[in-house]
Structure formats: structure tokens, C-alpha cells
Amino acid sequence: MFEELKLKAFEANKRLANSGLIMLTWGNVSNISKDRKYICIKPSGVDYSALKPSDMVVVDLEANVIEGLLKPSSDLQTHLWLYKSFPLVYGICHTHSNYATSFAQAGLTLKPLGTTHSDYFNGEIPCTRKMRRAEIESEYELNTGKLIVESFQQKRYEEIPAILVYSHGVFTWGKDASNAVENAMIVEEIAKMNYQTRCLNLKVKDISKSLLNKHFYRKHGKDKYYGQD
Numbered sequence: 001m002f003e004e005l006k007l008k009a010f011e012a013n014k015r016l017a018n019s020g021l022i023m024l025t026w027g028n029v030s031n032i033s034k035d036r037k038y039i040c041i042k043p044s045g046v047d048y049s050a051l052k053p054s055d056m057v058v059v060d061l062e063a064n065v066i067e068g069l070l071k072p073s074s075d076l077q078t079h080l081w082l083y084k085s086f087p088l089v090y091g092i093c094h095t096h097s098n099y100a101t102s103f104a105q106a107g108l109t110l111k112p113l114g115t116t117h118s119d120y121f122n123g124e125i126p127c128t129r130k131m132r133r134a135e136i137e138s139e140y141e142l143n144t145g146k147l148i149v150e151s152f153q154q155k156r157y158e159e160i161p162a163i164l165v166y167s168h169g170v171f172t173w174g175k176d177a178s179n180a181v182e183n184a185m186i187v188e189e190i191a192k193m194n195y196q197t198r199c200l201n202l203k204v205k206d207i208s209k210s211l212l213n214k215h216f217y218r219k220h221g222k223d224k225y226y227g228q229d
Contacts (some may be wrong), residue, residue: 002040002067006056009040012091012177013056017048019185028073031091031177032083037061041079043070051151072143081145082173086157091177093184096169099191103127104164110190112207113197117190117216122159124206125187126151128166144168145153159220162187 012029025048030041041060042051057068061084063076073079079092095101103110110125112118125172128147135143143164148171161183162172172183195206206212219226 002033002038002058003053005031005038005040005058006067007053009042009056009177010051010053012181013042014049015178016093016095016181016184017051019181021095021184021188022048027093027095028075028184029091029093029177029181030073030076030079032089036065036083037209039076039079039083041073041076043068046070064074067082068208073206075144077141078145078148078171079141081142082148082171085149086173088158088175089161089173090175092171092173092181093180094169094171095184095188097188097191099186099195100170100188100218101168102163103191103194104169105167107166108164110164110187112206112212113194113204115211115215116193118207118212119219120186120216121162121190122185122212122216122220123155125160125162125164125190126155127164130166135207159216210212 009031016027016029025045028042030039032039038058038060040056043055043057046055055070057070057072058066059072060066063080075094082092104127107127109127112124128151144165151163161174164170170184170187172187173181174180174183218224
């Protein structure tokens with residue numbers, strides 16, 4: 001019943017493993033069914049080299065396991081909250097990639113410094129606030145999801161499909177699981193560029209709004225013209 005959902009989640013997790021963004025069992029990817037009733041996610045603590053499509057865990061929106069013999073990722077509640085809050089999202093990726101996580105640990109946003117950033121994100125990639133002690137000690141993973149959603153009260157999650165979670169790591173999302181992984185790859189490269197740019201020029205300013213808009217909307221706007229029809 002869930003073969004296609006599990007296969008696509010498996011393929012996205014393998015793509016993440018092959019991307020160079022993670023090591024050991026760090027990170028996870030999930031997707032949600034077209035009817036938005038079921039989520040498929042990587043099992044907790046399983047090495048990517050041993051991962052099989054049949055290992056993927058299918059749950060409903062209340063985290064009940066529908067199919068699978070292994071425990072789902074410990075980050076499941078974060079994924080669930082994001083799917084419930086972001087109705088245009090069909091895939092989510094979580095990493096602890098080097099440069100982007102360094103920005104998260106420093107509590108810094110990823111500013112739009114150039115057109116590479118602007119091709120994919122319509123503005124800065126935010127970093128959440130610090131979690132409060134009560135949020136950490138009770139329902140930590142769920143509160144991580146709530147913290148992410150809180151950070152998008154004044155932003156469009158579909159135009160900035162990524163966030164840095166303070167002292168933690170990176171979450172990205174997209175139209176499917178593979179797209180979420182792709183966005184994680186882009187965030188890491190942008191973080192690396194930001195770090196290197198600031199090493200060269202501490203006073204560097206954000207890209208102009210007009211140039212940011214040009215690059216973002218030529219790829220993502222209603223009158224987009226980048227790529228093939």
C-alpha cells in the first residue's frame with residue numbers, strides 16, 4: 001500500500017547520505033502522502049549504508065506507526081508539526097551539515113549576500129531563538145517544530161524553505177523529499193559562501209532588494225523564465 005511513498009523516502013535519504021552533508025546516522029528525510037494522511041520517515045539510528053526501502057516507517061498524523069518494524073526517527077514530532085503547519089510542504093530534511101550548523105550554533109541568520117542565495121531563497125534564512133528550559137524538558141521535538149513555525153510568522157515558508165535551529169542544526173523542506181534534500185545542499189553551500197565572504201569583508205552588505213527579487217522571481221515567480229518550459 002505504501003511502496004511508492006517508502007521508496008521515495010528511501011531514495012531521498014540515500015541522496016542525503018551521498019551528498020556529503022552528513023556522517024554516521026546524522027540527519028533524516030521524510031515525505032508525506034498526496035492526501036496528507038501519512039508520513040514516511042527514516043528509522044531511528046539506522047546506518048545509511050544498511051538502510052533498505054522496507055526499513056522506512058510509515059506513521060499517521062498522530063505518530064501512530066501504520067507500517068514498519070523499526071522505530072521512526074526521534075525527530076518525527078518536528079516533522080509532523082511542520083507538515084501540519086506548512087500545507088504546501090511534501091518533503092522535509094534535517095541535517096547537521098558543517099557550515100550551516102556552525103551558523104546555527106552561533107545564532108546567526110544566513111544573510112542574502114549574492115545571487116546564488118537569491119536564486120533559491122527570497123530573503124535571509126532565519127535562525128530560531130533559543131529554546132526555553134521548559135520547551136527542552138517537555139516535548140522537545142514537538143517544541144522544535146513549534147519554534148520553527150514561530151520563526152515564519154512574518155515570512156513565507158514556501159519562498160524561504162529552510163531554517164537554522166539555534167544550537168542544533170538545519171531543517172529544509174520542499175515539494176517532495178528529494179527537493180528538501182536539494183535545498184539542504186544549497187543551504188550548506190550558501191553558508192560556506194557566507195563564511196568565506198565575511199572572512200574577506202566583515203562589512204559586506206546584503207544584496208540589493210531589486211537584484212534579489214530579479215533572481216528569485218525569474219525562477220519562481222508567476223512570470224518565471226529560467227529553465228525550459
